[in-house]
Amino acid sequence: MTLHDRSNASSALSVSRRSFLKGATVATALSALPWSIRKGFAQQASALVVVGGGTAGMIAAIFAAYRGANVSVIEKGPGVGGSLVITGGNLGAAGTVFQKARGIQDTPQQHYDDIMRISRGTAVPQMARLWADHAAGMVDWLAEKGLVIPDDRLSVGIYDHYSVPRYHAAVQNGRSILAVMKPEFDRLVRQGRIRLMTDAGAIELIQDKKGAIHGVVVEDGRGIRSDIRGRNTILATGGCAGNPRMFEQLHGVPLYRRVALPSSQGAGLMLGLSAGGYLRCAENYIGYYGSIPESDQWPSPAAANMDIDPRARPPWEIFVNAQGERFVREDHPSMSERDALMDQQAGHSFWAIFDHGVLEQAPPLIGSWSRERFLEAFNRHPMFHRGVTLGELGARAGIDPAALQRTVATYNTSIEQRKPDPFDREHRPALLTRGPFYAIRSQTWTLKSYAGLGVNKDLQVTHEDGRGIAGLYAAGEVLGAATGGKAHTNGASLTPALTFGKLLGERIIKI
Numbered sequence: 318m319t320l321h322d323r324s325n326a327s328s329a330l331s332v333s334r335r336s337f338l339k340g341a342t343v344a345t346a347l348s349a350l351p352w353s354i355r356k357g358f359a360q361q362a363s364a365l366v367v368v369g370g371g372t373a374g375m376i377a378a379i380f381a382a383y384r385g386a387n388v389s390v391i392e393k394g395p396g397v398g399g400s401l402v403i404t405g406g407n408l409g410a411a412g413t414v415f416q417k418a419r420g421i422q423d424t425p426q427q428h429y430d431d432i433m434r435i436s437r438g439t440a441v442p443q444m445a446r447l448w449a450d451h452a453a454g455m456v457d458w459l460a461e462k463g464l465v466i467p468d469d470r471l472s473v474g475i476y477d478h479y480s481v482p483r484y485h486a487a488v489q490n491g492r493s494i495l496a497v498m499k500p501e502f503d504r505l506v507r508q509g510r511i512r513l514m515t516d517a518g519a520i521e522l523i524q525d526k527k528g529a530i531h532g533v534v535v536e537d538g539r540g541i542r543s544d545i546r547g548r549n550t551i552l553a554t555g556g557c558a559g560n561p562r563m564f565e566q567l568h569g570v571p572l573y574r575r576v577a578l579p580s581s582q583g584a585g586l587m588l589g590l591s592a593g594g595y596l597r598c599a600e601n602y603i604g605y606y607g608s609i610p611e612s613d614q615w616p617s618p619a620a621a622n623m624d625i626d627p628r629a630r631p632p633w634e635i636f637v638n639a640q641g642e643r644f645v646r647e648d649h650p651s652m653s654e655r656d657a658l659m660d661q662q663a664g665h666s667f668w669a670i671f672d673h674g675v676l677e678q679a680p681p682l683i684g685s686w687s688r689e690r691f692l693e694a695f696n697r698h699p700m701f702h703r704g705v706t707l708g709e710l711g712a713r714a715g716i717d718p719a720a721l722q723r724t725v726a727t728y729n730t731s732i733e734q735r736k737p738d739p740f741d742r743e744h745r746p747a748l749l750t751r752g753p754f755y756a757i758r759s760q761t762w763t764l765k766s767y768a769g770l771g772v773n774k775d776l777q778v779t780h781e782d783g784r785g786i787a788g789l790y791a792a793g794e795v796l797g798a799a800t801g802g803k804a805h806t807n808g809a810s811l812t813p814a815l816t817f818g819k820l821l822g823e824r825i826i827k828i
């Protein structure tokens with residue numbers, strides 16, 4: 318598929334999703350919110366209204382306030398910070414002070430090329446370029462405010478590697494970033510340069526007859542509604558990975574595990590759609606694998622994670638789908654390549670299959686568990702299965718028994734006959750011949766949502782035909798996976814959230 322074909326395909330997808338949302342979810346979800354009597358109704362005006370006091374929203378407000386703007390921040394929760402309190406805090410940026418201090422040569426062009434290589438061209442080029450070109454300015458500002466990245470936390474990344482060490486891992490994850498941002502935000506609030514409203518959720522955009530946005534209607538914890546008017550509005554409410562229903566509607570994949578904040582309800586997506594915006598990048602969904610769910614009740618907490626990164630633990634097991642077939646080179650060096658294939662399997666799951674010999678010889682498959690706990694799981698856990706024969710194992714685990722026997726036989730034969738593996742796997746340390754046999758099921762999961770509002774190069778929310786919606790901008794996860802594409806691109810959410818928030822506050826928004 319060429320880039321042109323791909324963009325046509327994605328636009329067709331976004332049309333249908335948009336029509337669906339416009340017809341159903343937006344209307345019902347917004348109107349279903351309780352409408353209390355409008356006592357305390359207020360008319361207030363700002364140069365800028367920032368909806369969401371999290372990662373992108375805080376930084377947008379800080380930089381707009383530096384320019385002397387009168388800024389209002391509307392935050393649904395009791396305080397600011399958003400996902401910074403749980404995020405991994407890993408930033409991808411080229412040409413930072415941290416890299417320079419270690420003599421690492423890097424450029425935004427190299428970063429951009431890496432993003433497009435790792436995402437196999439699925440990142441939106443304009444968004445990837447904006448991230449690559451401006452991320453260093455963001456990270457350098459954090460450094461100026463006190464962020465420290467020790468030498469051993471600057472690397473080529475934990476997913477598919479960058480070409481140079483560019484992945485900045487904050488010591489205490491997102492909390493280290495919040496620790497340097499929040500004092501600055503609080504100072505500006507104390508000085509009256511940022512007006513913060515907490516426990517106030519935006520429920521509607523104020524739109525004139527020509528379609529321009531003039532602020533938001535907010536509802537406080539007591540159900541009292543107010544108009545917060547502004548010449549410009551930034552949607553920075555995060556994604557929808559805390560909302561199982563919306564997540565599945567948009568991505569066509571259940572939210573198997575809920576890791577995102579409960580506040581990630583997709584409010585900004587609905588608000589943007591209600592103003593005439595459109596969604597894109599849902600097709601960039603890519604799950605993480607290796608997680609073992611507690612149960613089949615989605616979203617389910619994880620019981621444990623299997624160590625399936627071949628760079629850390631080359632595989633001794635084979636991975637099969639419900640049809641009992643292998644589908645992936647288990648030791649493929651690219652996590653994105655492996656996970657994209659796993660996403661295509663029925664039920665978004667696979668089983669790690671091994672025999673008693675592997676159980677005795679291989680390094681632990683779940684490194685965080687003791688051997689006793691691991692063995693005990695086969696007696697009681699619904700995702701762990703044991704069978705005297707492969708046929709019995711298949712029947713117990715819900716894998717086609719006959720196909721499983723054939724698959725294991727083919728794997729063993731290729732090793733015995735010293736033939737190449739059918740999937741080009743290189744690490745084949747042992748035959749799988751000695752019963753009992755074992756199966757552990759893994760289920761996809763995600764940290765974030767992938768569908769996001771379409772914006773132009775100025776981060777202005779647009780109609781599908783590219784026309785900007787006057788006064789409406791967006792930053793953060795509400796933009797979906799435009800920056801990282803259909804891949805695990807290191808730092809592709811947090812860094813653009815901060816960088817785009819800064820860009821909006823610092824130069825894009827007209828004060």
Ligand SMILES: Cc1cc2nc3c(=O)[nH]c(=O)nc-3n(C[C@H](O)[C@H](O)[C@H](O)COP(=O)(O)OP(=O)(O)OC[C@H]3O[C@@H](n4cnc5c(N)ncnc54)[C@H](O)[C@@H]3O)c2cc1C
Binds near residue numbers: 368397407585814
């Ligand atoms: C566990 C975890 C680890 C991660 N690790 C990484 C990583 O290492 N690197 C990376 O690149 N990405 C990572 N991510 C993703 C990244 O952290 C997020 O995408 C990013 O922080 C989101 O920023 P945001 O500003 O869009 O949303 P948030 O920071 O979540 O802020 C949104 C704010 O909007 C508020 N809000 C919501 N609805 C409303 C409303 N109606 N009205 C008013 N306010 C509202 C919320 O309360 C919240 O405060 C991780 C995510 C998770 C969950």
